[in-house]
Amino acid sequence: MSSRGTVRLEHPERCIGCYNCVFACSLELFGTISATRTAISMKPCSPGDRFVVTFCSGCSDPPCVKVCELKALQQDKDGKLKLVSECDKCETFDCSKACITDTLPIDARTHKPILCTQCGKCAEVCPHEVITYKETGNEQESRQSALHRLR
């Protein structure tokens, strides 16, 4: 799905651990419900018993892109990662290992990295604006977050 916006980790401390973002992502990317086939990682975390949500931060000089010997992984000008050529011959998974935030998992079935497509489906179901979605060049949120719908 193409999109002209970016997802942001806006209020990570508000997370209630509902996993809606995680599963919305796996559904969008793979048409299945999974906590592993997804570009979002959710970890219940000690100490403090809080939830840590992470996903691709769109680094300005991404190490994952730099280490890809096949030059399959590239970043566009919005910061979004994309696969520009076949990467399934790779046996090293260097991109995933290079990710400093540990948010570039390798899909066990396709053997390719799972890329955040910045589609914003995760933000749509987040009840507390932990994740938000903003259209490029538009400060208004383009999708109504569930927080404002919550009654």
Place this chain on the structure above:
Amino acid sequence: MSKNLDKVLYIDLGERKYEVAERPELFERFLGGSGLAIELLLQECLKGIDPYAPENPIVLAPGPLGGLFPSAGKTVATFKSPLTGDLGESHAGGRLAPCMRMAGYGALVIRNSADTPALLEISGEGVTFGDASPLTGFSSLEVERRLRACAAVAKIQSIVSIGPAGENGVSYACVNVDRYNYFGRLGLGAVFGSKKLKAISIVGSGSIDVPDPELYKKTFKELYAEVVETDKMAKYHFTGTPANVLVLNEIKALPTKNFQQGSFECAEEISGETLGEKWLDRKVSCPLCPIGCMHIARLRPSFASGYEYEPIDVYNNYESIYALGSNLCMKTAEEVLRLIHRANILGVDTMLVGNVLGWATEAFEKGHITKKHTAGVAPKWGDTEAYLTMMDNIASMTNEFYAKLAKGVEKAAEAYGGEEFAMALGGNGLAGYYTGYASVLGTIVAGRHSHNSNAGYDIDQKMLHQTVKPKQIIDSLVKENEWRYVLTSLVICLFARRVYTDEKVVEALRAVGIERSVKDLEKLGAEIYKSAFQFKLREGFSFDKVKIPRRVFESPTANGRLDEAVFKNMLKEYIETEFKS
């Protein structure tokens, strides 16, 4: 039907072996949750066994909607109850249901007992039998923290464990799921303990596939909107279930002083509103539920001078607040939270231990028991320290008296007297709705003697404003008893019952490839209710033997004093309506 729902994982703790069996016929017939778990219990549990014997099985079953739809991810446990000696059926949320399904199992059956403390590690790859000796004696809160820290790679993991009360066999010990959820009443924790099963970790590394992703997306969107955009679940999201404190106090249905009163002068102090304003730290959700009904309070008791505080989070809900609050005349929220936290640390059910402490306080006042029994403790209403000590003594059964208290209020009263104020029905402690006929009748005729099996309290609350005939009460209880077994077979959280109307349930099932009409489902609900009673009757339950404490007919409910003759007639009529064939 989703193919990963056909498999039952059978684990033998004694032999340290497991097998996965495909049993599509079972899932086709019972769908999952309560229906499936009760059927598996009937198959697995030999008639008349001791609930503490290795032969008592533990069955865990998520449902076909688990991990797929909002507010529909609970797991049902069945076992023979050490508390009542008949049906043990308990439900819990947390990450258990999606983890089981993502590991590829539609149900789990645990047979036999381990010789040494056991830790089961379950994933899609199978089962590892680990040593839980290092975890022995620790609370579930600590066990959860340790196991979670060890499994940092897991993307979604569920941790199920017992505390010291379960290890020691307290008949109302509970099982903790992911820190803030419990298989609470009826004593599953004691069954874990008798099997030397300290903890289970389940990692959901796989996926749940749906047959038609587009239909699924559409249905999910509609249900999600129903959950967040309507007021159908608002109560659970904002104040949480503790909102009931003031509502029930207002109508004089808030059990106070072991049911001597229906209202409490300090209700405001222990209300959901006070907790929300002064004590609430955050809310937590089960997977796919945006509600966040689990309200976590923050306590910071000082343990030394120099600003030394222990940060403690306490999951609290209405039933815990009634049982360890108004029921014991606790005057402040802080004291109630301290009692709830101690119950959680020990791993005893908050409602049942509150029941027992209420009875013990009154029995002590009336001279049925003395300091000789209580090992020097003089329980009195509102005495936090006495109650904390007594809970510790119950969990470790320090003497004969506390060992009796560890068997529940009915057994304690049989031994020491005061049966007229032993507030249990069918062996299970009463819930915090002292509303009237329908609530009491509903508890007796429920498969698990629980208020939320049929919501008698709801009918009673209606009766405050309109006339409801006994026949209507009975019809409503029959209908709810059966329909709720449909919901808990899927397994829809009962907090979401108004979202999941019968049409919505049919749509949700269709979206995961299961075609059932409302009529089909109603028939299934009736069948499951009958199966529950088939097990109960087989294990010696009988309506004639249900003890009803005198206080039920003496202390006024929200609908006034209940007339024994009227009540007995209603019970008779219910039995005739439901069980005539």
